[in-house]
Every structure is written in C-alpha cells, then in structure tokens.
Amino acid sequence: xxxxxxxxxxxxxxxxxxxxxxxxxxxxxxxxxxxxxxxxxxxxxxxxxxxxxxxxxxxxxxxxxxxxxxxxxxxxxxxxxxxxxxxxxxxxxxxxxxxxxxxxxxxxxxxxxxxxxxxxxxxxxxxxxxxxxxxxxxxxxxxxxxxxxxxxxxxxxxxxxxxxxxxxxxxxxxxxxxxxxxxxxxxxxxxxxxxxxx
Amino acid sequence: xxxxxxxxxxxxxxxxxxxxxxxxxxxxxxxxxxxxxxxxxxxxxxxxxxxxxxxxxxxxxxxxxxxxxxxxxxxxxxxxxxxxxxxxxxxxxxxxxxxxxxxxxxxxxxxxxxxxxxxxxxxxxxxxxxxxxxxxxxxxxxxxxxxxxxxxxxxxxxxxxxxxxxxxxxxxxxxxxxxxxxxxxxxxxxxxxxxxxxxxxxxxxxxxxxxxxxxxxxxxxxxxxxxxxxxxxxxxxxxxxxxxxxxxxxxxxxxxx
Numbered sequence: 161x162x163x164x165x166x167x168x169x170x171x172x173x174x175x176x177x178x179x180x181x182x183x184x185x186x187x188x189x190x191x192x193x194x195x196x197x198x199x200x201x202x203x204x205x206x207x208x209x210x211x212x213x214x215x216x217x218x219x220x221x222x223x224x225x226x227x228x229x230x231x232x233x234x235x236x237x238x239x240x241x242x243x244x245x246x247x248x249x250x251x252x253x254x255x256x257x258x259x260x261x262x263x264x265x266x267x268x269x270x271x272x273x274x275x276x277x278x279x280x281x282x283x284x285x286x287x288x289x290x291x292x293x294x295x296x297x298x299x300x301x302x303x304x305x306x307x308x309x310x311x312x313x314x315x316x317x318x319x320x321x322x323x324x325x326x327x328x329x330x331x332x333x334x335x336x337x338x339x340x341x342x343x344x345x346x347x348x349x350x351x352x353x354x355x356x357x358x
Numbered sequence: 359x360x361x362x363x364x365x366x367x368x369x370x371x372x373x374x375x376x377x378x379x380x381x382x383x384x385x386x387x388x389x390x391x392x393x394x395x396x397x398x399x400x401x402x403x404x405x406x407x408x409x410x411x412x413x414x415x416x417x418x419x420x421x422x423x424x425x426x427x428x429x430x431x432x433x434x435x436x437x438x439x440x441x442x443x444x445x446x447x448x449x450x451x452x453x454x455x456x457x458x459x460x461x462x463x464x465x466x467x468x469x470x471x472x473x474x475x476x477x478x479x480x481x482x483x484x485x486x487x488x489x490x491x492x493x494x495x496x497x498x499x500x501x502x503x504x505x506x507x508x509x510x511x512x513x514x515x516x517x518x519x520x521x522x523x524x525x526x527x528x529x530x531x532x533x534x535x536x537x538x539x540x541x542x543x544x545x546x547x548x549x550x551x552x553x554x555x556x557x558x559x560x561x562x563x564x565x566x567x568x569x570x571x572x573x574x575x576x577x578x579x580x581x582x583x584x585x586x587x588x589x590x591x592x593x594x595x596x597x598x599x600x601x602x603x604x605x606x607x608x609x610x611x612x613x614x615x
Contacts, residue, residue, distance in 0.1 A: 171451035
C-alpha cells in the first residue's frame with residue numbers, strides 16, 4: 161500500500177510518519193501532486209496555524225489535488241481543521257471538503273486554552289475510522305481551535321464546549337487529536353484508516 | 359473530561375539518562391529510549407527530557423536521540439535545555455519532539471517566545487520558570503539553574519514574568535519551585551496557587567513531590583493541569599500505576615495506563 165504524508169511544513173511530519181512505520185507501512189513524505197495522486201492513502205498532518213499550512217498548500221499547488229483525491233484522506237490536527245470550509249484562525253478559507261467553520265475554543269473559568277492533554281472521546285455515530293474506540297477512551301489533544309459537531313462527526317470531545325474529535329464522510333476523514341501520540345487509541349485509529357475501504 | 363497529567367522528567371547527558379546527586383556526580387540510569395518506553399508502559403501521560411549538557415555548556419541539543427525516541431514513543435514528549443533560537447527549536451521539533459521548553463534564554467531575550475510561537479504555534483512553546491520566595495515575601499525568578507555555581511537572580515518578579523511570557527506566546531508554563539525541589543516535602547502550594555491565578559494557559563507544577571498525597575494536593579489545591587517529578591519516579595519511591603489508582607480514588611481525573 162502506498163501511503164503519502166503531505167509535507168506542508170508542519171513540525172509533526174516525522175512523528176506521523178514514524179507512527180505509520182510502527183504499523184508496518186513505509187510512508188512517503190512528499191509535496192508532489194503526482195505522488196499524492198498515485199497514493200492509496202493520503203495523510204495531511206499539520207502543526208502551526210491554518211493560515212500557514214493553507215499558504216504552503218497553495219504555494220505547492222496542492223489545493224486542487226487534495227480537493228480532487230479519490231483515495232482516503234486523513235487530516236490530523238490542523239490538517240483536520242483544513243478539511244472544513246473556513247477557520248476563524250487568521251480568517252482562513254480552507255479546503256471545503258466538509259461543511260462547517262472552525263472556531264476558537266472559549267476561554268472559561270477552569271478551561272485552559274490551548275486544550276492540552278488526554279481527553280475522553282464520545283462516539284457520535286458508527287464509522288470505520290472510529291471502530292473499536294469505546295466511550296471514555298482517551299486521546300492526546302493540543303489545539304486552540306476546533307471544528308463543530310456536525311453530521312460528519314464520529315467522535316466528539318469537550319473542552320469549554322463540545323467539538324469534533326474525529327470526522328468521516330466517505331473518503332474524507334480527520335482527527336483533531338494526535339494519533340501518533342495517543343498510544344493504543346491512536347494506533348487503532350491509524351490502522352482503521354489504513355484498512356478502511358476507499 | 360480532560361485528565362490531569364503525570365509527567366516524569368528525565369535528565370539526559372550525552373545520549374544517556376542520568377541521575378544527578380546534588381547537581382554533580384551523575385549516575386548513569388540507562389538508555390533514553392528504553393526508559394522512555396518503560397515510563398510509557400507504566401502510564402506516564404507525557405515525558406520531559408532535560409538535556410543537561412546542552413544548556414550550561416552552551417551546546418546545541420543533539421537531535422539523534424530525539425529522533426530515536428520519536429520513532430518508538432507513542433505519547434507526547436517535550437525537550438528542554440539548550441534551545442536558544444528558532445533554528446534549534448525547529449531541529450528539535452522536526453526530529454519529533456512535540457514541544458520545546460525554554461527557560462534562561464527566554465528571560466535573557468523574551469522576544470524568543472514570540473518568535474517560536476509565530477513559527478510553530480503556541481502549543482509547541484513551553485516556558486519553564488525557576489522561582490523562589492525572597493526575604494520580602496515575593497517570588498522572583500532564577501536563571502542558569504542547571505549549574506548551582508552559575509545561578510543568577512535577575513530580579514524579575516515571577517508573577518510578572520508569567521504574565522509577560524503568556525502575552526508573548528507561551529502555550530504552557532512549567533513552574534519549578536526551587537525551595538521545594540528535591541526535598542520531597544510536597545509541592546509549593548502557595549506559589550502554585552498564585553501562579554494559577556496568573557495563568558490562563560496550562561500550568562505544570564514542578565519540585566517537591568514525595569508521596570502520592572502530594573500529587574492529589576497539588577491538583578486539588580492549586581488546580582494545576584500537570585505535575586512533573588523526577589527522583590520519586592526514578593528511585594521507584596512512587597510507581598505510576600499505583601499513583602494513578604490512588605488519585606482516581608481521591609476523585610482526581612486521570613488516564614488509565
């Protein structure tokens with residue numbers, strides 16, 4: 161299986177690639193549209209900001225390639241936020257593969273932003289990506305912005321408000337948490353993604 | 359619900375984990391990756407690697423071991439020590455660290471915090487603060503604490519510095535209370551409570567853990583997001599699975615190992 165990890169300059173590129181290697185695949189870290197089109201699975205990681213990653217995707221001329229992919233795509237963290245129409249972070253237009261707008265998590269008493277640490281997952285609806293993940297299992301989150309709980313949400317979490325922890329619509333999927341740093345839960349999610357049908 | 363984090367801190371020298379006795383006479387404790395995985399298996403929520411050679415000697419961090427740890431480890435980890443500029447931070451983050459922690463360099467040049475936040479996002483930027491209560495009853499920072507003979511007192515009030523660090527882009531604060539560090543008499547609750555009111559970002563307590571009750575106390579009374587400790591874990595005085603069972607019994611939200 162050819163797995164491509166999009167090199168959009170995010171710092172967790174290596175970590176995501178290593179996590180895939182732990183599952184026995186040899187991912188190709190690439191910024192080439194051709195390589196993405198030739199892949200069986202595409203992972204879009206992203207640490208930094210929505211605007212930075214979108215700018216980089218435009219510079220690399222990857223926006224239309226990502227929009228036109230037929231194979232399963234997994235956005236991780238900022239990479240998941242970019243799947244939506246728009247992010248409030250620097251007022252950034254995103255890929256628009258999923259309906260909805262990404263907004264900042266609210267500052268509230270006892271609610272620290274960035275949301276950092278292991279939070280519980282609540283299954284929203286059954287989906288191949290979330291198979292085997294039970295209510296109350298935990299994943300590692302680090303973020304200040306989050307996507308809304310829409311019909312595409314398969315796992316929800318809450319920090320100040322409820323937000324989408326994992327989404328899936330057809331071949332488009334995303335996780336707000338870091339599967340590469342979420343121990344067994346993270347490995348299960350990545351395996352589900354690799355094994356899921358296109 | 360977000361769990362409170364238990365964070366073992368490992369001192370690294372020349373690619374090995376070491377244990378310092380009064381900052382001197384470092385005893386070799388083993389291979390970094392092996393110890394990292396042992397703590398992961400025990401249920402550590404996150405690890406901090408403090409490169410004790412890089413900081414006082416003005417050397418840059420060796421990224422070889424960071425990459426090795428990142429390949430194996432499936433929980434987050436932070437690297438501290440020797441990070442003075444954006445390029446070094448980039449090398450450390452690209453080698454696989456999830457966060458970088460800066461302490462003395464941030465006090466020497468606060469703009470560094472903003473530079474790192476702009477480049478990598480606030481979630482990658484941890485500001486470590488060493489602090490002690492002075493004779494006038496106020497807490498002030500210390501720098502160069504990696505080497506007791508070089509430790510300096512720049513006169514900065516701790517609470518002012520916490521506010522400025524967050525304004526510049528710190529995504530997390532680790533407050534090391536020097537007076538309680540290594541004594542195992544409990545975290546400095548008064549100081550951490552004061553810091554809590556000054557922190558809207560996550561706050562991690564450091565210095566003083568000696569018993570499981572100290573962890574329960576610091577979570578309950580200072581409302582910190584994480585508790586960092588070194589010697590009690592390394593010496594086996596506290597085992598993380600037992601600590602978490604105890605904390606759960608005390609009503610503290612923790613992650614199952």
